[in-house]
Amino acid sequence: MTRGLIVHRIAPGSSVQDMGRSGYRAFGVSRGGAADRLALAEGAALLGQSTDCAALELPGSGGVFEATAPLRIALTGAPMRASLDGAPLVWNASHAVPANARIEIGGATAGSYGYLHVGGGFDVPLRLGSRAAHLAAGIGAVVQAGEVLPVGEDTRSETGLCLPPDTRFDGGTLRMVESFQTGLFNEPTRAQFAETVFTRDARANRMGLRLESGVDGFAPEGGLNILSESILPGDIQVTGDGTPYLLLGESQTTGGYPRIGTVIPADLPRAVQTPAWGRLRFRFVSRDEALQAQTRMQEYLRNLTRSRQPLVRDPSQIRDLLGYQLISGVTAGDAPGTKE
């Protein structure tokens, strides 16, 4: 059988994603790609492959999968309970998966989007230069139970590596810079925005998320008659009733509702990983501060491969633990556990 991953069960809204498409904005197609681009880069680093490799994006929970051939996998993004033929799998790590083994991925314990990467990447067709499903544009589609996702050739073999866990999965403060429409909002409205604690509404998708607060509207005067203008990921758009929406990679390319500011690229992974009802605040920062954050993020991405560490086995997760002679405090050299 060809290299592939059989999908027995999968969370609604799951899709194959890569870094998205560049060059089609003039035709109305936004970049799209993985909601959490950092998670995509982490998976590529764990498997020692290019960030161009496509992975499976799992919103909220995972599914049940079966390898048709020996595969390497990595699990990144929102931590989820995962197991391989019943044995627990460490998140944010790479693992070897034998042919016919079953991978089960449960619900997220924090955050929103988990990622299942395979060595060689998912080899779905390129469309407009990318393998990413763009659900809003109708390019590609969500992955459904019964599909077999083709896996590309894998030229590497290392597994059992992990990356330190991150803290971007519980909301928090997002830094934003002023944008070209910030001036449409008066000073009291901007100050109020920066002081408000928002909750991420359950209504959220790859296009954007709705920000809920008890505050009575952030709309500017005359905001319904401005000319439609380019949108970029991170823009916070305020609709006519004063509700802010944070726009993400798969948003529309232009829009007519005014934007109060733009979340900096370094904080977008935290923004998209905020779980439903998670709390968010916004802080306007200077361009200099935003630029420093961008430089640090680029350094972090460059150093990802070097940050990998060998996975240390947690004794509580070793299945044949009873095979160890724990009582005497000495483990026999031929204990079954050492073969694992």
Next chain:
Amino acid sequence: MNDLTSRSFEPVIRPAGLDGVLVSFGDALSEPANRAALAFSASVARAGIDGVEECAPSLVSVFVQFDPVHLGYDRLAARLTALLQDRDWYAAPMPEGRRFIRVPTVYGTDIAPQLGEAAEAAGLSVEQAIAQLSEARVRVQTIGFAPGQPYLGLLPEAWDIPRQTALTKSVPEGALVVAIRQFVLFSVSSPTGWRHVGQTALKLFRPDSDTPFFLRPGDEVQFVQVSPDVMSRHADDPDGGAVIEAIR
């Protein structure tokens, strides 16, 4: 169109987020500003500036995405300023190969339920509204929002109506919506703040075709009124019964 004011408008370069720049040729829609945006965007793309990732025109502006660490906002702004001085962008010609396209459209009925509401906002009877909208020959000013989706204008002044305060949850593919003297023709099913006044059978985006995008900036379009019966005959035609002729 208010051409006089736009001619005195100096192009403005402003940041758009951390990694974007917006070059604007007007603060209101005008034909010269729209021409300038289309021509300048093509020119930025041709210039191949190192660190520029993508550029695209909107109605009267050009959006440039760049790597702010590698290139730097000030250096990019200087390059764009030099390009702006190359020529009178407001007098730039329209893109070549333009076409005039007549698209069969059902106005009102239960498939375009906001015609009455939009007519009232424009201060017109429903009959007057249909006459004005179906006789207007509008131009594709930019493609944006969704794949292959045009903004078209300008409509007569009565149609300077605002967007709705709340979003319509969803309009279908092929929906013709109106606000601020413009049409948008939807290429995908989408939420919108514009009012749904007509429905076409046109497929604007064909992702598996060699020519995935049906309309191009500069094309001219008329949304000709037909009955629901006539339109249903075009249901299987991706062109939705549109009649296309070259503009010479």
